[in-house]
């Protein structure tokens with residue numbers, strides 16, 4: 001008899017190669033064992049366009065209502081996609097829409113296997129990154145200044161009062177200026193998401209995941225100072241007791257000190273990053289760990305809603321080769337882990353130990369298949385020892401199914 005579920009998962013299908021593999025993963029690795037319950041939303045580009053993106057909003061709302069979502073990679077439309085998919089419009093990125101509705105933070109963590117060594121020799125445990133995805137330079141106003149003159153900050157309250165206070169610069173000649181902002185509530189919610197993720201990971205792995213946060217508050221005393229202050233306040237007033245009980249610690253340091261410690265340390269912590277730091281550092285961590293296909297990604301809302309996905313995109317070039325009839329070797333590991341993450345979370349919320357055990361077995365089967373030398377091309381290039389042969393995606397999924 002198949003493993004039963006109680007509440008559905010919000011399932012969001014996607015595009016191109018990941019859409020092809022999404023179906024294979026479900027058919028071969030999940031539905032033979034689990035009586036899968038999902039609310040299905042087709043976030044394929046054409047359907048998003050046909051529904052004027054209503055389907056994306058409905059999927060985000062379903063995720064919020066059900067508490068758990070799983071999402072395939074999706075195309076963010078650009079000019080080139082308009083004729084390719086015969087689109088009416090260029091819709092915004094579905095990930096951005098979902099993130100805004102859930103007010104969530106994205107956490108990424110490498111999936112470790114023994115035959116893949118990170119470029120940084122001291123890293124023994126994965127480093128998870130949480131990126132604050134609101135404001136700062138990503139919502140900045142910028143201006144070129146053509147000649148000498150004063151630049152000032154002006155604040156006009158909704159009530160009409162004007163504060164013209166801070167001189168940015170008395171510029172002796174032409175130059176550039178930039179104004180950026182953030183919101184107390186967004187910073188507080190970011191901190192909440194980080195502690196929620198750390199407590200959740202700690203519960204799943206049984207190993208406490210410390211939280212690190214870093215800014216440049218010695219230089220930016222008001223702006224970065226506010227980030228530091230709010231993070232500390234959220235920890236002290238809302239999470240300290242829970243974190244103490246779980247063994248989760250909170251550590252604040254300067255961003256340059258954090259970077260030095262990350263490179264010299266052994267890993268095994270959550271690095272909470274301001275928006276720009278997270279943009280840059282998540283690419284560094286991903287590259288040092290080998291492949292985007294070996295990276296989990298989960299969107300966590302401050303109220304504890306979890307949406308699981310792969311960190312990579314739709315692997316467009318592989319899809320074009322697949323359409324020509326080629327047996328491509330696209331790595332499905334991050335897609336598999338999106339499903340195991342969602343199933344394990346559902347199991348926890350609905351108290352289904354059999355489902356939790358299944359999610360763990362599927363992860364173990366996936367990792368041990370790779371460790372036994374059966375893997376896709378992206379890993380075969382980096383693995384040590386080198387495998388004898390490279391599998392295509394279907395052979396690899398079959399090899400996992402056999403172990404499972």
Ligand code: NAP
Pocket residue numbers: 072073074075076077095292293309310311312313314315316317318329330331332378
């Ligand atoms: P991508 O799909 O991540 O692929 C970039 C390259 O990375 C691939 O050509 C491939 O390199 C390698 N790669 C990524 N995932 C892999 C996997 N699972 N197995 C093996 N190799 C993998 O990024 P992109 O080509 O820049 O973007 C394609 C589309 O995805 C775009 O339309 C973009 O909007 C969308 N996208 C969606 C998301 C999301 O939904 N979360 C995220 C990013 C991008 P080789 O060609 O060298 O093998």
Ligand code: MG
Pocket residue numbers: 278279280283
């Ligand atoms: Mg980046």
